[in-house]
Amino acid sequence: xxxxxxxxxxxxxxxxxxxxxxxxxxxxxxxxxxxxxxxxxxxxxxxxxxxxxxxxxxxxxxxxxxxxxxxxxxxxxxxxxxxxxxxxxxxxxxxxxxxxxxxxxxxxxxxxxxxxxxxxxxxxxxxxxxxxxxxxxxxxxxxxxxxxxxxxxxxxxxxxxxxxxxxxxxxxxxxxxxxxxxxxxxxxxxxxxxxxxxxxxxxxxxxxxxxxxxxxxxxxxxxxxxxxxxxxxxxxxxxxxxxxxxxxxxxxxxxxxxxxxxxxxxxxxxxxxxxxxxxxxxxxxxxxxxxxxxxxxx
Numbered sequence: 598x599x600x601x602x603x604x605x606x607x608x609x610x611x612x613x614x615x616x617x618x619x620x621x622x623x624x625x626x627x628x629x630x631x632x633x634x635x636x637x638x639x640x641x642x643x644x645x646x647x648x649x650x651x652x653x654x655x656x657x658x659x660x661x662x663x664x665x666x667x668x669x670x671x672x673x674x675x676x677x678x679x680x681x682x683x684x685x686x687x688x689x690x691x692x693x694x695x696x697x698x699x700x701x702x703x704x705x706x707x708x709x710x711x712x713x714x715x716x717x718x719x720x721x722x723x724x725x726x727x728x729x730x731x732x733x734x735x736x737x738x739x740x741x742x743x744x745x746x747x748x749x750x751x752x753x754x755x756x757x758x759x760x761x762x763x764x765x766x767x768x769x770x771x772x773x774x775x776x777x778x779x780x781x782x783x784x785x786x787x788x789x790x791x792x793x794x795x796x797x798x799x800x801x802x803x804x805x806x807x808x809x810x811x812x813x814x815x816x817x818x819x820x821x822x823x824x825x826x827x828x829x830x831x832x833x834x835x836x837x838x839x840x841x842x843x844x845x846x847x848x849x850x851x852x853x854x855x856x857x858x859x860x861x862x863x864x865x866x867x868x869x870x871x872x873x874x875x876x877x878x879x880x881x882x883x884x885x886x887x888x889x890x891x892x893x894x895x
Contacts, residue, residue: 598812611884616879618770621659621732622869628795636671636726638793639869645674647770648726653678653693654714655730656739658807659797660785661688661695663730668692679717680730681710681738703740708748711741711778718783721790729783733799734838735809741777743843752776752839763831769810770818771826773855774847775840781856781863783812788862798873805868816855820847843864 599607617623628639635649636643651674653667660680665688668675678693683700698707721727742751754775758768773780784792796805805814823844827833833841846852856862882892 599778599885607885607890609890611881614884615877615881617867619797619872619877621662621872622666624876625663625670625795628869628871629667629670631670638795638867641793641867642792643726643793647724649722649724651726651728652676652717652721652790653728653730653734654718655679655728655732656710656740657682657730657732657735657797658683658686658700658731660730660735660738661686661690663732663795663797664688664690664693664695667728667730677717678728679714681707681714683734683738698738700734700737703737703748703752703837707738707884708742710845711739714739715741715777715786718787718790721787721864723789724881725790727779727787727790727792730814731796731812732810733795735812736772738777739778739809739812743775743777745843746775746837746839753837754834754840757832757834758826758830762830763826763830765807767826767829769807771808771823771844772817773816774823774844778812779810780806780816780818780892781811781860784814784866785856785860785862787813789865791865791867793867793869796868796870798870800875803870803875805870813868815858815860815863817857819853819854820844824848838872864890870873 613673630637631778634645636645641655653664653675661682664680668691671673675692681696681698687695687697696710698710718727740748792813796808798808805811882894885892
């Protein structure tokens, strides 16, 4: 019979195995590898001699750790980059700038960080590769209100939706349509460069559209859907006027819709989940089984 001390030791090791299985640096090392002139990322290979620049951008509480792992792997092959992290989460990096900003409440530092990233990726061309590092908290840390909207208006809209009882899917649909970067718009901004998003998921089920509102993922919702959500929760006359006006103009075709799966930009986009809740559970389960426990993931 295992002693109480032994059980505690087992519990600690099982827990740490779960944590390690979702570790951002380990996720990078597992999914991104160098083989001579090729950069292997999950199931795709990129020939480095055909790439002019490798830029690294990102947002989220783990973005600095992910960026450090990229620097350790690629070294001076990284041409430059910017990641935005929560206050207190910065690391000292060689080639990638780290910006600290507000979380969970977005602030102007986050808006400035988003602007810096936008300006950087606008320099990317068709022979460049942009690595996008995404982790939990990214929505708050990379706030980029659509043209004509303020950060306060965007925050007020999200707050009212949440208080109304709207589902997280409905909230995200509206968020995507009042942002410059969410709902696949970041991928559109990067085109014609190649884009690889390395994603540490904090969403149950790992829906790519839901993680940080899918900045490099095709959006399945429309401006019309957003207006219907407003009507459903009796918010049309209560929302900031600029937000409702934007949604109406979008539904009329006066503002570009978020990119859809048929958009050619996604031919050069790869989204890779490098860690998740499921990965953590599986890692804990494997460790428990090595100790002889019968396991079940619920």
